[in-house]
Amino acid sequence: MKKFFLFSIFGFLFCFFALASDAIVSVKLQELRFGILRDQLMNYELSSQTLRERLKQMFLSKDDYMTEVKVNILESGIMNSETEGMDLKMGWKDRFGLFVINTVRFLNFKSPLELEEQQKTIIRLQFAFYMERTRKYPIAAKKYQELEESITSNLSDEMAFTLLHHGYCLVMMGEREKAFVKLNKAIDLFPGSHYSENAALLISFLEDGEKKKEELKSKKKSPEELAYSLFQSGDYEETLRTLESLPVLTNDQSYIKARSMEELGKTSNAVKEYIQLVKQKENKEVAIRANRRLLLIGNFYQENKSLVAFSKEEANKLGDAKAAENIEEGKTLVLKPVIIEKILKTESTGNLSAEETKELNQIKEEIKVSFEDSKEETKNLAAVVSEEKIPLISETLQVQETKSETQTKRTVAETTENHLPIKLKVKLRDGREVVCEEVIIEGKLANLKLGSFGLNVPYDLIVSVKSTNPKKGKIKLGTESGVAGEAKQWNQNQVGDWVIPSAIDNPVVRAEVKFFRL
DSSP states (O other): OHHHHHHHHHHHHHHHHHHHHHHHHHHHHHHHHHHHHHHHHHOHHHHHHHHHHHHHHHHTOTTOHHHHHHHHHHHHHTTOOOOTTOSOOOOHHHHHHHHHHHHHHHHTTOOOOOHHHHHHHHHHHHHHHHHHHTTOHHHHHHHHHHHHHHOOOTTSHHHHHHHHHHHHHHHHTTOHHHHHHHHHHHHHHSTTSHHHHHHHHHHHHHHHHHHHHHHHHHTTOOHHHHHHHHHHTTOHHHHHHHHHTOSSOOHHHHHHHHHHHHHTTOHHHHHHHHHHHHHOSSOHHHHHHHHHHHHHIIIIISOOHHHHHHHHHHHHHTTOHHHHHHHHHHHTTOOOOHHHHHHHHOOOOTTSOHHHHHHHHHHHHHHHHHHHHHHHHHHHHHHHHHHTTOOOOOHHHHHSOOHHHHHHHHHHHHHHHHHSOOOEEEEETTSOEEEESEEEEETTEEEEEETTEEEEEEGGGEEEEEESSTTTOOEEEEETTEEEEEESEEEEOTTSOEEETTEEEEEEOGGGEEEEEO
16 A cells, blocks of 8 residues: 555656656747747837937937938838737646746745736837837826836846837827936946837936026027027927017028927928918928928828829929839838737737736727817818819729729739839738839848838848749849749748749758849
């Protein structure tokens, strides 16, 4: 009986340790996989680079439209990807392994692993950054505050990103004292990092602006000079208040007024000012700058076909057609937001806790409010366009075409397609496609180039590259030793190497690939 009892205990311990070992290995693989995918998705350093460009443009070169287009393209690729396997599915064995690991970590006075919580944090960060990118600063600031309170590690990249971008949103909302607190905290917690460098850069811009403002006030400079200084320092609310004290505005001052309203989210009012500036004949330079703002708003910030049609026509009249072409070219590289589609498709199922369901519904409500605000803004723009006698594009008329008209257009389209320049069509893992002229592989990133612009996406996101006109051109795949092959289409196989669909037995190792070009 005693032997049977001992054997039973030995058998139980053997099974327990075998199961625990298997579960621990499974959890560690999950942790490794999630870590790799997290690095691919977040692009923290690239986000700092784009924020730095945004700050330079905000304080140093407000009318550099090419930089603004590039920043919009880069920002659309940051935290805007969904790789396969990003959703962690923790089975009972994984949870058991996680329990064992966290028990050992507790006994060694280490913090527990929180894989599921890390995934939720990334989704929240994606959402907050999207709201920041689309100038919904109050919603973004609220989400960053919630993230700051929920992130357990004060020295993680997530915390650094949150503090830096929360500070930026507060600056754009005019809450500069609160912004200084967040930015100084980022500098203190992450010295020598790209986060602290950007935080210090933003603080220096703000302090320089305050000094200039105080100097002008002490010297009792004119409201005109004060308004320009306030505008350059990014204090848009104060700029508008100062301009309101002037009895009559020059064209340059009207432009500053419109730019300030645009930055504060009063887009329809800004558009009305821009249109008047485009129509005036006294100052062609201001007309060109105002029309470029209309092109940027219509293509990037508040998509409006009528506004784009008007500004393109005006660009031709002003001899600025190249700017319109560049802006539209950049628009084609901007990726649609994955996070919004992902959240809206998620249902409150039974496997979610009451707290998770509440948070999901709250985010959905915020998205709904944001979309309603955008629709209202679009209506306001339509009213402005109509008031200024800009012909509206009727989508209803476009839909109600006769069969003969449709066939004629199709024939014209096919003829036009045959004469269009051949380009690369890059398919991403989440289903989106990007048309570009060349793909350059730089380590973990792939740079999709189109004219003067480029879009950086994680290399692992690309699943295929093909020609927009396979009948006319083949794609060259290049390595360090030269061109490895030419084909109408290149696909990634299961191990990530590149193959021609008709010759899958002759792959090119993915690590050796340096470019795709026609």
